Amino acid sequence: MNNKSIIYIATIIIIVLIASAAFIYTNYNTTSNQTAAQNNITNQTAAQNNITLVDDEGYVTNLTAVPQRIISLAPSNTQIVFAIGAGNKVVGVTDYDHYPYNFTAWIAAGNMTSVGGFSTPNKETIASLHPDLILATSINDPDVVTLRNLGYKVLVLNPNNVTGVLQDISLVGRATGADQNATALVDTINNQISAITAKIAAANETKPLVYYEVWNDPLMSAGSTSFINDVIVKAGGQNIFGNETQQYPTVSSETIVQKNPDVILLPTDMANPGEAPFYGSVNQVKARPGWNAINAVKNNRVVVVDGDLFAEAGPRIGDQIDAAAKAFYPDLFNSTT
Numbered sequence: 001m002n003n004k005s006i007i008y009i010a011t012i013i014i015i016v017l018i019a020s021a022a023f024i025y026t027n028y029n030t031t032s033n034q035t036a037a038q039n040n041i042t043n044q045t046a047a048q049n050n051i052t053l054v055d056d057e058g059y060v061t062n063l064t065a066v067p068q069r070i071i072s073l074a075p076s077n078t079q080i081v082f083a084i085g086a087g088n089k090v091v092g093v094t095d096y097d098h099y100p101y102n103f104t105a106w107i108a109a110g111n112m113t114s115v116g117g118f119s120t121p122n123k124e125t126i127a128s129l130h131p132d133l134i135l136a137t138s139i140n141d142p143d144v145v146t147l148r149n150l151g152y153k154v155l156v157l158n159p160n161n162v163t164g165v166l167q168d169i170s171l172v173g174r175a176t177g178a179d180q181n182a183t184a185l186v187d188t189i190n191n192q193i194s195a196i197t198a199k200i201a202a203a204n205e206t207k208p209l210v211y212y213e214v215w216n217d218p219l220m221s222a223g224s225t226s227f228i229n230d231v232i233v234k235a236g237g238q239n240i241f242g243n244e245t246q247q248y249p250t251v252s253s254e255t256i257v258q259k260n261p262d263v264i265l266l267p268t269d270m271a272n273p274g275e276a277p278f279y280g281s282v283n284q285v286k287a288r289p290g291w292n293a294i295n296a297v298k299n300n301r302v303v304v305v306d307g308d309l310f311a312e313a314g315p316r317i318g319d320q321i322d323a324a325a326k327a328f329y330p331d332l333f334n335s336t337t
Helices: 003-049 075-083 103-109 123-128 138-149 162-176 179-203 227-234 253-259 282-286 317-328
Strands: 051-054 060-063 070-072 090-093 133-136 154-156 209-212 263-267 302-305
Touching: 051 162, 070 075, 075 090, 075 133, 075 162, 123 138, 133 138, 133 162, 138 154, 154 162, 162 179, 162 227, 162 317, 179 227, 179 317, 209 227, 209 253, 227 317, 263 282, 263 317, 282 302, 302 317
Parallel strands: 070 090, 070 133, 133 154, 209 263, 263 302
Antiparallel strands: 051 060
């Protein structure tokens, strides 16, 4: 074999060795990158499955997995879960849940379980449903302590204004793995409210004084720390009891007459739809002693609103503001009282 042949063969061997080394190096880096990417995904999943949540009472709850069995102890909470697309995880609701579906029929058909009354949930029933998340309100505080001591994860939702309602929607979204749906819902509600407030601001009309009746024996209304007060304000009204620090203060008939509201809002009975509400009738309200001197009575602006809608601090909060604005500004919103 001559020298040229030897040099040629040696060159081929060197090229092959270099190519092999390059191939091994490339594959090593590719495998390492893939492994690193997989590790990142694993770490992200672990982070998503370990969620720290702070509820409206400041209680910290840690979830290690997305809940699959949810119990709601309030109609407003139920509405939030269904509105963000996590309703298929709800296994228990109260006897007062009527929206967005006929839950009474579902319960009768065995497709949903009742856990009892709004403020009197049945703990044995709750235990039988094996929930991994319970959504409560401040009304349930005594039961919440017991449920947490039994090892259940409980979030208490108790918003005192519209912003709080939207924050609760986001909170439930995080808790149920429906963050994107919750964000989209909050954006929709904000846009709805912005359109209403902009229309009222452009009209530049005098804001009416408003009395909202929560109960009549004794008379109760909405104070500054209630979400209903914020609904009235955002709808362009002035709550005559907006300076009261209690959520739902007891008030007197004489004070209402003295404050002379331009609009009176009376809710229908959410507990017994179709039946006479707690105040009787509009005519009975107008006939209360001294109330014939109130502007709202004199001008026939005693307005009946949907009690089921106005009692719930949930995803229909924009609809509440819309209904209130129509009562306050019927001409502006092409509505009648």
